[in-house]
Amino acid sequence: MRTERLFHLLQILRGYSCPVKGQVLADRLNISIRTLYRDIATLQAQGADIQGEPGLGYILKPGFFLPPLMLSRDEVEAMMLGIRWVSNYGDSPLAKAAGEALAKISAVLPKETLLSASELPLRVGPPASEEFSSEDLSILRQAIRQERKIEIEYQTGDEEKIQHTIWPFAIGYFTDCRILVGWCENSESYRYFQTNKLLSIHILPVAYSGRYSQLFRKWKLQQTST
Structure with missing residues (x-):
């Protein structure tokens, strides 16, 4: 099936870190070079970031492209x-x-x-x-992706406004609230903040130590050990 062949072509390209000649790909798939060119054009049209041209070779750039899938x-x-x-x-x-x-x-x-x-x-x-439904947490997701510190002003339950410097690494989405999880420099501990009580959010021009995935693992380990 052509769908399986396209998927196989993507898998082959993922195995190369430098451009590979079209004829090499065609030989591995047991198809003609003309068919290979059509398959590459099809994948490119579907969103795969395949770069190159006939005679020079092809390479698949990293990205979030998903090939056609067979789903139950x-x-x-x-x-x-x-x-x-x-x-x-x-x-x-x-x-x-x-x-x-x-x-x-x-x-x-x-x-x-x-x-x-x-x-x-x-x-x-x-x-x-x-x-x-109208809340926008794009700035928090951006800070997490960039692993940047943020400065927030937070309204507590007794209406007090407090400023914190946070290393954000996760957002919890629930049916009745959303929770920002981060390492708080002020308290030197992991803290939770309801996003609807964040009065202001500023991304600081400085990265925090480590990766957000490492912070998440340490936080999760702490949760399981308490």
Whole structure:
């Protein structure tokens, strides 16, 4: 099947760190060079960052491209339910991204699978308030990706406003709230902050020590040991 061949071509390209000649790829796939050129053009049109040209070779740049997948009914239902959950409980940009991802996935799903997915009986309840669905946490996700310190002003339960310098590394999305998790320089400990009580957020021009994944692992280890 052509879908399997395209997937195999991607797997082969992932194994090379430098450009590989088209004829080498064609020989490994047991296809003609003309067919290889068509397959590469197809993958590029679907979003794969394959760079190169005939005679010079091809290389697959790192990215988030997913090749066409063969999914079971349970896998489709799990994926659709997850996207519906993010559409309702992710902050505004994530909810929009979920809809865009669904459109891209729907474009490559077989027709019969797409029909069953649209009729999925598994549903997600609506968020509690419009304020919840309009929240935008893009700045927090940006700080985590860049592993930058942030300065926040936070409103406590007794209406007191406190400033903290945080090393953010995770955001928890729940049905009734969202929680920022980070290392707090002020208290020298891991702290939790409800995002709807963040009065201001400023990304500082300095990176924190280590990777956010390392902070997450240390925090998780602390949770399991207490």
